[in-house]
Amino acid sequence: MIDDVAKECLHSELREVREVLVRKLDGLGEYEIRRPLTRTGTNLLGLVKHLALWESRYFGEVFDRPFPEPLPRWDDLGQRGTDLWATGHETREEIVGRYRRAWAHSDATIAALALDAPGHVPWWPRPRVVLVNVLVHMLTETGRHAGHADILREQLDGSTEAATGQRDEAFWEARRDRIEQAAVKYARTERGLDG
Template sequence: MIDDFAKEYLHNELRVRREVMVWKLDGLSEYDIRRPLTLTGTNLLGLIKHLSLSESRYFGEVFHRPFPEPMPRWDDLEARGADMWATEEETRDEIVDRYRRVAAHSDATITALAIDSPGYVPWWPRPNVMLFNILVHTVSETSRHAGHADILREQLDGSTGTTAEYASSQRDPAIWEALRTKIEQAAKLATGKA
């Protein structure tokens, strides 16, 4: 009974996080979803492209259920890093649609297998895993990138939250600036720099 509960709970968490990732693109221009917003080039569309590749591997080849479309292999050193950004030829719809197809493939794998079904992750130091391990790992990774996406989106237009329903309302910029000033002052006082 706990196995079924754990599997469904983790699967649902993954579904929710996927929708958060896609929602972060809503209402943004092609430029804004693609442009690098950190020193390392992190961008919203690249995060979704990366999660597509990652999830296709974890719920595909790890359980001998390869995703049916061509994807770079985990050991393709020349392709490393290319999943973190979109080329000018790749469209938003193409990347989001692929993410949804990967999700459907992953969902089929999760549904078909028991939570203790064995898998093999050749790029991990301890490669013998169960579906449980991969569910926890993928929920964690998707949640991590959803946090990145939240910060990136906030940088672009001040929007935060996990869905349109729970998004923070756009506050007056003066309110945000007053809060930032208060936090900056506390940081300075804590270090004796005020």
Template sequence: MIDDVAKECLHSDLREIREVLLWKLDGLDEYDIRRPLTRTGTNLLGLVKHLSLWESRYFGEVFGRPFPEPLPRWDDLGQRGADLWATEHETREEITGRYRRVWEHSDATIAALAIDSPGHVPWWPRPRVMLFNVLVHMLTETSRHAGHADILREQVDGSTGTAADYAAQQRDAAFWEARRDQIEQAATAAVKLGRTGPGHGG
């Protein structure tokens, strides 16, 4: 049986991980939050923009409670991928502010509905869902992108962690240089031992 305890646990975790994602932008200039940091262009502000769009859909139209600001249609192929980066005309404040408004709308939906309330996700193969399914999905999706943001932020300035208090306790650069060298040596040694192919059993 799925009950309100499960609902509150999932919702609490979602609220926490949202804040982590926004914290990853703190202290960075406009270029560093926007610039592509992977071969496919993944960037910090784009992750926030992407999550704001999809969370607004999942806790909005899926439950007949549309987010009150204009959104592109989910099946508009011309818009595919546009949510993953910010144009020069979109400000940090616009994107992060919209994400926070999405939270408010989502939180109102979650509070208003029972955990087994039905919804409809037209872009899923099995579109009939409950609030429980959508909470799990959005928690998973947000956590996945927060993990991306962890790596991107570390690439920019070496900052790691999930909150400002944690970041203040980081080890110094010499520790991480020594650890990286240790891991590099282990990787090189594994190759010399002949561990070169996938599925090598030992």
């Protein structure tokens, strides 16, 4: 009984954070969702593409339930990192569609297996896992990337998931200034400049 409750709780959280991530693309043009916003090239559509691949892999081949579409080999060093950005030939619709198909495949795996169902993750140091390990891992990974997407989206147009329509620009400017003042004060105190 507790396993069913735990599985539904984890699965529900995963479903929710997936949707949060995809919503970050809403209202943005093709350039905005693809453009590199960090030194390493992190971008919104690339995060979606990355999670589509890894969710397909984790809930697919790890449990001997292969995703029905071709995936690059996990051990192909030449392919490393190519899942983090969209090529000029890949459309938003293709990438988001693949992610949604990965969800359906993953959801079927999660529904079909018990939390203690065995799997094998050859790229992990301890490759023998059970479904709960992978479910927690993908929830954590998806949440981490949704957080990245929050920051990227805020950089692009100032919107945030939590603050949509709740605060005006003056509120955010005042908050940022207050945080900046606190950081400066702490730094000055640390260096012995404030008494």
